[in-house]
Amino acid sequence: MIEILEKTEIGQRIRQLRTTNDYTQAEFAELTDISVNFLSEIENGKKGLSQDTLAKICKQLNVSADYILFGFKQKSASLVDLANTLTIEELETTIRYLRSLIEMKKREIKKYGSRLASVSVFISLILMLLLRLRLQVLP
Numbered sequence: 001m002i003e004i005l006e007k008t009e010i011g012q013r014i015r016q017l018r019t020t021n022d023y024t025q026a027e028f029a030e031l032t033d034i035s036v037n038f039l040s041e042i043e044n045g046k047k048g049l050s051q052d053t054l055a056k057i058c059k060q061l062n063v064s065a066d067y068i069l070f071g072f073k074q075k076s077a078s079l080v081d082l083a084n085t086l087t088i089e090e091l092e093t094t095i096r097y098l099r100s101l102i103e104m105k106k107r108e109i110k111k112y113g114s115r116l117a118s119v120s121v122f123i124s125l126i127l128m129l130l131l132r133l134r135l136q137v138l139p
Contacts, residue, residue, distance in 0.1 A: 008045030013068055015043040017061045032056040098127045
């Protein structure tokens with residue numbers, strides 16, 4: 001069973017996110033439509049928060065409720081996950097774009113040397129992954 005973090009941990013996480021985003025308590029309270037005093041009490045673990053308040057805080061800080069309540073960081077989508085959302089036409093366009101990027105990087109390497117080689121290798125890997133995905137999608 002997943003345990004919800006203590007109010008103090010939730011409050012500390014909210015405070016850390018607020019300060020990371022350069023909001024004062026007054027600014028953040030106004031943006032989330034709560035009082036400065038209530039925000040202070042939440043951050044100090046003295047008060048809990050409603051679903052509505054949690055939703056406003058999450059939206060303003062661009063984080064999931066899971067992160068605030070449970071400490072789970074949201075996984076960022078992998079390249080394969082993103083590519084799976086594309087249509088065949090979008091994949092083909094992406095592949096053409098990546099091919100032109102590779103050609104551009106090859107010209108840069110010829111002109112400026114191997115310091116840009118790692119970028120080309122990365123782009124080539126992306127291209128191969130998309131091609132592999134495309135082959136799996138096609139009938």
